[in-house]
Amino acid sequence: MTNQMPSRADRPLRADARRNRQRVLEAARDAFVEDGTDAQMEDIARRAGVGVGTIYRHFPTKQALIDTLADQWLADSAAIAAEALELPDAWEALSAYVRRSAEDMMRNRGLRQVYGGLGRLFEKGTGGRNSELVTNVRRLIDRCHQAGVLRADVGFAEFRALMYGLAMATSNADTLGAQQLYADVILKGLRP
Amino acid sequence: MTNQMPSRADRPLRADARRNRQRVLEAARDAFVEDGTDAQMEDIARRAGVGVGTIYRHFPTKQALIDTLADQWLADSAAIAAEALELPDAWEALSAYVRRSAEDMMRNRGLRQVYGGLGRLFEKGTGGRNSELVTNVRRLIDRCHQAGVLRADVGFAEFRALMYGLAMATSNADTLGAQQLYADVILKGLRP
DNA sequence: TGACAAGGTGAAGCCGGATTCCGTATTGTC
DNA sequence: GACAATACGGAATCCGGCTTCACCTTGTCA
Known part of the structure; x- marks a missing residue:
């Protein structure tokens, strides 16, 4: 009952396996971006040029695949926030994040679902999936509060x-213009 | 090939049938409000105190049931808009509609899904489901435009x-306060 | 190059939910 | 009260996804 279990622990993946794993990930990304998380495994396999079984060799379950991509997306979002934080003006920074983030979400149906599903589990302590995103966004908000350029009653959860x-x-906005418009409306509404 | 077919055309429903139809409708409303349109037929039947078969006697398909309720909800929404139109001030009228409508949607998961699914099919010509809602809301918007109290680039679709x-x-807002806050933000953003 | 474990395949199994079906119960009419 | 027409119930069926499995293929290493 000790810790042995040297089985197939961390032996590096075989070349073809690594390649396939990557393909699956890319195919899944495309499928989820287009069709949301209810894209079908069969479809993903087809896009990857692989049998369904292969997907299951790498991800025990559809949900696991979704989670993997979700983590990646949230990390991307965290990066956007980090980038925005480099702007000197607090309001500019928040605006930049809002705009870029909205753009991402417009394109990515899967991300919207993930974001929606996260619900308030997100803010629960620091445990939430990708806490880096949370801290970065919190920072963006705090800076605005300190500068007095953001409604005081808008905290992280509200944001x-x-x-x-x-x-x-934005999701059923056709034009790029509309997308911009919605962001503008929200941003304007966020001023104190 | 004429028009006969006098079969069971419009003979009034038997008393028990009418009662059950009503119960099903109410149960379905509750279920959809709570769980959205993927509430299960079995669950609806249970709530109605009826067998699944009975539901199918009245509605050929789950979708038909959803549609029936959707129409009703949209009609309700049209009524809210009509009521708002009676307010003398254009902006007050629009605000009132926004607030009451948001409140409805916050409670009604099914309605949100319907509203989302409607997509742009809504504005397509006058054909959309419940055109009364469309005309009333258009009127609310037009009045605001004329009074110059609404961003000119926000038309029906954008609204x-x-x-x-x-x-x-609003849907994953817990407090009533948050719900109000979101409406405020949007409304403020809508000013020119 | 041969052996063999890691990896791939996709048809079959499984499961959850909508829909059907038919024997039974209720209503309305004479 | 009895008959015919309507309705009801809910187990059985159908269907569309995810997941598994028994059997091939390929990469790796001596």
């Missing part, structure tokens, strides 16, 4: 909800 | 998308 709303509004 | 976004933002 998150509004971002989700923005994403959804 | 609709923003309402949907508001509903979604």
